[in-house]
Amino acid sequence: MGPEQHAMLVSIARRHYLDGVSKVDIAKERGISRYKVGRLLQTALDEGIVRIEIQARGGIDYELSEALRVKYGLRRALAAETPDEVHVHHGIGQVASALLSEIVTRDDVLGVDCGRTLASMARQLHSLERCDVVQLTGMAGVIGQTATDITRVISEVNGGRVFPIYAPYIVPDVHTAQTLRNHPAIRSAMNYYPKITKACVAIGAWTPELSQMYPLLNSADAQRLAQRGVVAETCALTVGADGQRIDAVDERRIGVSDTALKKIPDVIALAGGRGKTRAVDAVLKSGMVNSIVTDTFLAARLLGDRPD
Template sequence: MTHDSYTENLLIKVAWYYYKDNLTQNEIASLLGISRTKVVRLLERARVEGIVQFQIKGMETNGLTMEKEFIEAFSLPHVFIIPTPQNDKDLNDSLSRAAAQYLNHKLQPEDLIGLGWGRAVSRTVDYLSMEPSCHVSVVTLTGGVNYYLHNRNFQDRGMEKFQHIHVIPAPFLASTEEMAESFLSEPSIEEILALGRLSKYILVGIGGICPDATIIQEEKMTLNELTFIKRQQAVGDILGQFFDRDGRVIDLPHHKRLIGQPISTLAMMKNVIAVAGGEKKVEAILGALKGGYVHTLITDENTALSLLQMEVKK
């Protein structure tokens, strides 16, 4: 029987904690954020499928060790590390599939997901598999959501899976600071922003500082503007807000024109899932971790190893 990377990882984790770490089923359920009944089912499945033999097999046991090291090194509540694909072009797709499976295992009826923007988030939404009867809704965290709506075919891409789609009715970036203040004072926008802060899970991407960054490809910013931002010691962005290597938000004029949730809000929450990987994003991910904006990181082994090495060298 075949199954996705996340399910495979979860099966091995449950078996590892139960048979190797001698945790109880209740302790495993609490640790992984799933029900005890699901732990029992996964243990039985691991036995049936031969994952549990005289030893726990699979290269993912190395991933488990790396995940433990990563959590300790960055004081991160959760991390999910997938094998790095041989082809770099497949990385974003693999990460998005993993993020979708992660959410599929977590989501309950009537849950609300807060959505950032970008390719990884958009693909994760595409890969979410749930029935409309689950009544899961989404709310956008920024303005300018054409990446989800205008550029998608609803029937093919599956936005009908959500009960409600709450959209900030504004652009990503206002033309002036005064215009941004006007948008942000609108009751309809205030209401959506308040709803976003009530999300059970928040899904974001982490942008790097490079010409092929989504923020450039989506024409939300020019290459010259990005070059200027890089000179201010920026290493990456979340929701269009740029930070340095230590996670400090940089004082930039364009931040005052953004319509959306401040990432300082994310740092005060405990439910932010970031999907990011690749050599070009290592410094950006490190800054996001240092800033405390991320509580669950979904990345790949090569990226995780690079981040661990950078943390050791500091």
């Protein structure tokens, strides 16, 4: 390439990329077609005269995230970079808290599930638009990780009204469940479900260690559900490997129904760590969530169709 050609490429590239002049206007200035301008700009890129650098924020693998979003047809997917597969809750919670701060508005009603990762998200929230916060399920898990604890922490950050459910996740029988659902305080929270616009939920694998629901059932019930094909649960809604709902103990649940969950416009699942690949795959196929925040290790396994 001679100096004249090089000088023209530099000049056109400067006009377009630095001065913001359109290809059409550059074409008028030069007395050439806009298609010629486009070819010259491409030559400038090919010859290394122009280098485009994208400065992505750290903490997220954007390539994995986009591949995951496309594979499952999600509204959004974010794969948090974590030091290993054991300490994933903090990293996922950090990304999820930043996401909530970005997308929640005063017009929203936020629904919240339970779990370690959601608790980490709530602890790392520094600012959030004032909005109502509604508990999606009854209480399960250790102190600090129940849906009641998480809704309280979030409402303390944003000053919004909180609608708690002071009842267990799963109760022993149908009559108890019906009685609790009809309690005025619990009913006021559940009546808010149709108004929820955004929700954060956890995904549990069907093992005692990786599910909030599994330990609340007797061993016979838990094993019976495994035999029926249950591999995952979210909000105590059990799911099979292909994403199909398996009605397990729905009549004994205190919380949002699968129908109501599917009607929420923006449902973000938080899940990561070893042992959850099959479960996350199932819930992403179920239609109950349309976004996910996970870790890069789990994202890679989901994309590679590899087991844990």
